[in-house]
Amino acid sequence: MKPEQLQEEIVTILQENSRIEVQQLADMLGVTAQAVEKQLKELQEKRIILRFGTVVNWQKLGRQKVYALIDVKITPQRGHGFDALAKRIYRFPEVHSVYVMSGTYDLSVGLEVDSLEAVGRFVTEKLSPLDSVVSTTTHFVLKKYKEDGVIFDDPENDQRLVISP
Structure with a gap:
């Protein structure tokens, strides 16, 4: 091989x-x-494998996490495009992911924090004041069904009656 x-x-x-x-x-x-x-x-x-990870269902451990997705509209920087600002954003410890997007918004920022207030502080104190940030729209994750290919719901017992001809 x-x-x-x-x-x-x-x-x-x-x-x-x-x-x-x-x-x-x-x-x-x-x-x-x-x-x-x-x-x-x-x-x-070669940084092909970046880390080995575990997907955790924090809710089952009794620990609440707040997940937010923030759409960010920015003005690209001359000579750097979206990369320089994306780099500044992904260095914040609460940032879980950053993606450049097609469509209405330029970046999508994923947060994983302990409270709604922490999301608010991040947006108002760290993200919005950055040069080139024009606007943000924040979405809160209400329930996770599947992440990284892992289904979060408990397997359901099939309650249907078996009918055979």
């Missing part, structure tokens, strides 16, 4: 289960554990 193909296979498997053991991964791919470790190191050095 070519190294590029091996890397793609590794990434595909890790995207579904980042806790898989190196030896199990090697067995699945028909290569040695050393070959997998070498490819993992290279994938991380």
Whole structure:
């Protein structure tokens, strides 16, 4: 298997289960554990794999988190476009994600904070005062159904009657 193909296979498997053991991964791919470790190191050095993560349902732990999506209209900076402002925004610790968007707004900023007040403070004290920010529209996530491919709802028991001909 070519190294590029091996890397793609590794990434595909890790995207579904980042806790898989190196030896199990090697067995699945028909290569040695050393070959997998070498490819993992290279994938991380090239910043193809950026981190290994866990999706947490904070509500089940009794901890409330507030998730907000903020649409931002900006004036692009000469020579930098949207990149310079996006970089300033994604450096704030409460910012979970930043995307450049097509459509009415230029950037979409995702926040993960502990209160509605924290969202308000972020928008009024940090985001809106930035040069080039023209306007913002804030949306609050009321319920998460699925994130990063993980379904949050408990599996439902099918209550329908089985009818066979």
